[in-house]
Amino acid sequence: MATRSLGGSPPTPLGFGEEKLAAEIAGLDALEAHLESHPSRARRVWSTVWPKLAAVAIALLAWQAVVWSGWREPYQLPGPGKVLPALADLAVTGKFWKAVGITMRRAVSGYALALVIGSVLGIAVARFRLLRTAVGSLITGLQTMPSIAWFPIAILLFGLTEQAIMFVVVLGAAPSIANGLIAGVDHVPPLMLRAGRMIGAKGVGLYRHVVLPAALPTYVAGLKQGWAFAWRSLMAGELLVIVASRPSIGAQLQFARDVSAADEMMAIMIVILVIGIVVDTVFGRADVAIRRRWGLIEHGT
Amino acid sequence: MTLTAPPVTALPATTAVSLRGVSKAFGHGGNAVVALDNISLEVTRGEFVCLVGASGCGKSTSLNLIAGLDRPTVGDVAVQGRTALMFQEASLFPWLTVRDNVALPMRLGGRSKAERQRRADEILEQVHLGGQGGRRPHELSGGMRQRAALARALAQDAEILLMDEPFGALDAMTRDLLHDELERLWASTGLTILFVTHNVREAARLSDRIVLLTSLPGKVADEFPVTIHRPRRIDSPEVMGLAAMVTDRLRAEVRRHGD
Numbered sequence: 001m002a003t004r005s006l007g008g009s010p011p012t013p014l015g016f017g018e019e020k021l022a023a024e025i026a027g028l029d030a031l032e033a034h035l036e037s038h039p040s041r042a043r044r045v046w047s048t049v050w051p052k053l054a055a056v057a058i059a060l061l062a063w064q065a066v067v068w069s070g071w072r073e074p075y076q077l078p079g080p081g082k083v084l085p086a087l088a089d090l091a092v093t094g095k096f097w098k099a100v101g102i103t104m105r106r107a108v109s110g111y112a113l114a115l116v117i118g119s120v121l122g123i124a125v126a127r128f129r130l131l132r133t134a135v136g137s138l139i140t141g142l143q144t145m146p147s148i149a150w151f152p153i154a155i156l157l158f159g160l161t162e163q164a165i166m167f168v169v170v171l172g173a174a175p176s177i178a179n180g181l182i183a184g185v186d187h188v189p190p191l192m193l194r195a196g197r198m199i200g201a202k203g204v205g206l207y208r209h210v211v212l213p214a215a216l217p218t219y220v221a222g223l224k225q226g227w228a229f230a231w232r233s234l235m236a237g238e239l240l241v242i243v244a245s246r247p248s249i250g251a252q253l254q255f256a257r258d259v260s261a262a263d264e265m266m267a268i269m270i271v272i273l274v275i276g277i278v279v280d281t282v283f284g285r286a287d288v289a290i291r292r293r294w295g296l297i298e299h300g301t
Numbered sequence: 302m303t304l305t306a307p308p309v310t311a312l313p314a315t316t317a318v319s320l321r322g323v324s325k326a327f328g329h330g331g332n333a334v335v336a337l338d339n340i341s342l343e344v345t346r347g348e349f350v351c352l353v354g355a356s357g358c359g360k361s362t363s364l365n366l367i368a369g370l371d372r373p374t375v376g377d378v379a380v381q382g383r384t385a386l387m388f389q390e391a392s393l394f395p396w397l398t399v400r401d402n403v404a405l406p407m408r409l410g411g412r413s414k415a416e417r418q419r420r421a422d423e424i425l426e427q428v429h430l431g432g433q434g435g436r437r438p439h440e441l442s443g444g445m446r447q448r449a450a451l452a453r454a455l456a457q458d459a460e461i462l463l464m465d466e467p468f469g470a471l472d473a474m475t476r477d478l479l480h481d482e483l484e485r486l487w488a489s490t491g492l493t494i495l496f497v498t499h500n501v502r503e504a505a506r507l508s509d510r511i512v513l514l515t516s517l518p519g520k521v522a523d524e525f526p527v528t529i530h531r532p533r534r535i536d537s538p539e540v541m542g543l544a545a546m547v548t549d550r551l552r553a554e555v556r557r558h559g560d
Binding site: 200 | 386395397409438443445474478
């Protein structure tokens, strides 16, 4: 077995047992290799699905129990037996899907804008000490501000328009995204920075190849939280700012309330909840995938 | 490198590293801690030198000075050739595969993708990690990780390899094999190696010369040339005999601090 020269000088034969060494190293590597067992896919899926199904069943039962207890009149609090058919009726109307489409378009464009603004702001604050001193705590302050409190000024500035909703969605989501990035950059292990500098990374290269990848898990947590805030802000906005001829989930909820259709109202609430959970699951998946690649969690979880 | 290096002409071409009257203090005034006190050390090209000492002898500080990560308070540090530094903890990046970790220094150096992938695989082959390039650092054992870190250091095309207790966290069996591996690599590449360790036997096993440092402040206490025939074994009588001698000298130094 020949070894190639690294530094240019010819190999010095010292009489090593080359092949013996290679075999010993291979043997030790094999002994120390992690043994992982992968349960079958069906079993993995089932083990995550059944607790969720059980929780839904228990929630439905509890709801029905409250209805049966007669605590409120059926027109005030309909049971699942009325709400679920109302949901099915809703799901076959074109208006409902148009409303879902408009709401989702607002959510995506608002979140995308918040993503850009939050990320740029986060990088800038993480990078420049002066900026951090100036606006670091302001960002956290904005994060704790209830989005509904922004609507009076949003309506004053933009009227009952799409822009008013967008304004509040961005203000709701961007601070969380920025904070996620800032925290991620702050908590990059010093050893990583030292290793990065040692192999020749500096300035933008150090950010591109070391700091930002190292900050990714915390950034994704910020993105996830940003989504939660964006979705909440959007729902608040759609209840308050009803743009003419623009049906949305929030507007439908408000409409159902106005006509005292409690079953339809609760059906729409379920829709809002389900959309929130589905999107959150996507972020959760991304989070788990990253941590698994990094070896921060065991396989099979 | 941002060092106040003296003119290179002042050094013979055969010198890789030269510390002259180097002192390093951390902190100011009465709280200042002197890590290194008037250290002078010359390392010849292709030489394998071990720095040995108890805690607080400034071993790591010296490597940081030579790597250009820090500057001396007083004195001159001159380095002829590119340096690469390897740490005790595996500092591989968890978001990259082993191959991409090894290829990153070349990427930062602006080499083409095809070239750096090919070269990374070549280097991995050299440290007996051929075929493991697609795995992630966390999937490797401790010994494999340190070999991957060694591969990344080699990918910097450095002539001088600085190693900061690289095998300190490994079990004895793995360490023995890595000694063989490092000796073989060193012999076949002509690298200059400066190896910091607190393990005297390891130093006797590997080096051409052992430099013994005192602690607080760090000074060169003694030097031991190692002329034992290679390849060596850590449990050979010659290595153990030399290690015993160096240990006695080290203990005498440590005792001074107990008085």
